[in-house]
Amino acid sequence: xxxxxxxxxxxxxxxxxxxxxxxxxxxxxxxxxxxxxxxxxxxxxxxxxxxxxxxxxxxxxxxxxxxxxxxxxxxxxxxxxxxxxxxxxxxxxxxxxxxxxxxxxxxxxxxxxxxxxxxxxxxxxxxxxxxxxxxxxxxxxxxx
Amino acid sequence: xxxxxxxxxxxxxxxxxxxxxxxxxxxxxxxxxxxxxxxxxxxxxxxxxxxxxxxxxxxxxxxxxxxxxxxxxxxxxxxxxxxxxxxxxxxxxxxxxxxxxxxxxxxxxxxxxxxxxxxxxxxxxxxxxxxxxxxxxx
Numbered sequence: 001x002x003x004x005x006x007x008x009x010x011x012x013x014x015x016x017x018x019x020x021x022x023x024x025x026x027x028x029x030x031x032x033x034x035x036x037x038x039x040x041x042x043x044x045x046x047x048x049x050x051x052x053x054x055x056x057x058x059x060x061x062x063x064x065x066x067x068x069x070x071x072x073x074x075x076x077x078x079x080x081x082x083x084x085x086x087x088x089x090x091x092x093x094x095x096x097x098x099x100x101x102x103x104x105x106x107x108x109x110x111x112x113x114x115x116x117x118x119x120x121x122x123x124x125x126x127x128x129x130x131x132x133x134x135x136x137x138x139x140x141x142x143x144x
Numbered sequence: 145x146x147x148x149x150x151x152x153x154x155x156x157x158x159x160x161x162x163x164x165x166x167x168x169x170x171x172x173x174x175x176x177x178x179x180x181x182x183x184x185x186x187x188x189x190x191x192x193x194x195x196x197x198x199x200x201x202x203x204x205x206x207x208x209x210x211x212x213x214x215x216x217x218x219x220x221x222x223x224x225x226x227x228x229x230x231x232x233x234x235x236x237x238x239x240x241x242x243x244x245x246x247x248x249x250x251x252x253x254x255x256x257x258x259x260x261x262x263x264x265x266x267x268x269x270x271x272x273x274x275x276x277x278x279x280x281x282x
Contacts (some may be wrong), residue, residue: 053188
């Protein structure tokens with residue numbers, strides 16, 4: 001009788017502390033990783049609209065995202081890269097991950113085609129043929 | 145049964161944690177993240193084919209069957225006929241109804257904005273066309 005009473009008492013006051021600790025850890029982990037993913041792209045680039053384009057379902061982890069801004073500057077992960085360096089970097093990518101590595105070009109809507117073409121030429125020089133253009137399918141609803 | 149309850153009560157009172165401050169803090173965090181969060185745009189990826197570097201050296205001689213869409217800085221042409229964006233949309237829709245796997249040759253001039261190319265690719269994606277070749281011209 002005494003033993004049974006003690007067990008039921010323990011059930012009543014469940015120890016919440018470890019659970020809360022773990023939940024907090026998870027929240028912080030997800031917030032940090034979500035932020036990192038966003039910081040990799042240039043905010044100033046305004047992608048062209050493509051309301052009918054296929055949405056990105058699954059992303060190849062090898063994907064190389066190249067950004068081209070309005071003036072035609074090639075950027076890799078927010079850093080401007082000169083053309084020759086860019087080509088050698090793509091070559092290195094090919095050596096490491098093979099020619100099927102997808103390249104996503106995030107070009108501003110106002111970028112001239114010749115600048116985009118330069119990036120595509122660099123890709124074909126390096127032997128990469130899976131080229132995709134990134135476009136906005138749906139604008140996010142702004143809260144402000 | 146009654147004796148069991150009596151014994152249980154002091155144990156629960158001992159183990160109780162003040163929840164109010166924790167809930168306050170959690171709510172603060174929640175509100176902070178909601179306010180600072182910027183919703184992301186939904187992004188589409190448009191697939192294109194590029195001519196291989198060897199093929200680009202020679203002049204592109206196009207079979208008459210192929211649909212050629214040219215993009216200029218100030219407009220579009222389809223099979224060398226100038227069209228408005230609305231007509232282009234209609235024509236692509238009509239042409240795609242015959243064969244979804246036909247190759248569409250998209251020729252883009254150097255000075256046309258990227259936006260226009262994306263627009264044409266979007267119209268092709270809308271009609272379900274898959275073989276889109278993009279060629280750059282001067």
